[in-house]
Amino acid sequence: MLIIFIDADGCPVKDEIYKVAERYQLKVFVVANKYINIPANERVEMVVASSGFDAADDWIVEQAGPGDIVVTADILLAERCVKRQVRALGPKGVEFTEDSIGSAVATRELMQNLRHMGEMRGGPAPMDKKDRSRFLGKLDEIIQSLKRR
Known part of the structure; x- marks a missing residue:
């Protein structure tokens, strides 16, 4: 059974x-270090x-x-998820795959080093409507592909 975490x-x-x-x-697990309000729905935990x-x-x-x-x-x-063959999706609609995760980790480390050196400030750009749309499209695509299995 497909579950979203x-x-x-x-x-x-x-x-x-x-x-x-x-x-x-679908079942959804909302996982955090503190309580977050969730919808009253038996499939959301x-x-x-x-x-x-x-x-x-x-x-x-x-x-x-x-x-x-x-x-x-x-x-x-x-x-960690990709290594376990779990589909991993970022909130801006970018799926992390075996082919892309290595460069994503390297870019993360580079950006972290640049921030520590003071060469760069801030973080990623805020979410916009295009990001949400891309996310929804990719989530739907992944669900469809998993349901076809």
Whole structure:
């Protein structure tokens, strides 16, 4: 059974995921280090991971398996998921795959180093309508491909 796991701390597309999951009648685990309001829906479950570093990520990696989807902006979590053959999708609609995760991790490390050196400030651009649309399209595409299996 296809399950969607949301790395929910700071996830900007939770509402979109809830709507898509409702349409396909999919189970959703909303995983965070603290309680987050979720819709009153038997298929949506809140999981509060312990407060340890990466506890939410660890829970997701332990629970998700091939045929599931993890929505995360955390590239290192995405890498762990991809290694376990779990589909990993960023909130801007970029899917992390075996072919792309290596360069995503390298880019993350480069950007982190540039920020530490003071060469760069800030983070990624804020979400816009195109990002949300791209996310919804890609999520739908992944669900369709997994359902065809």
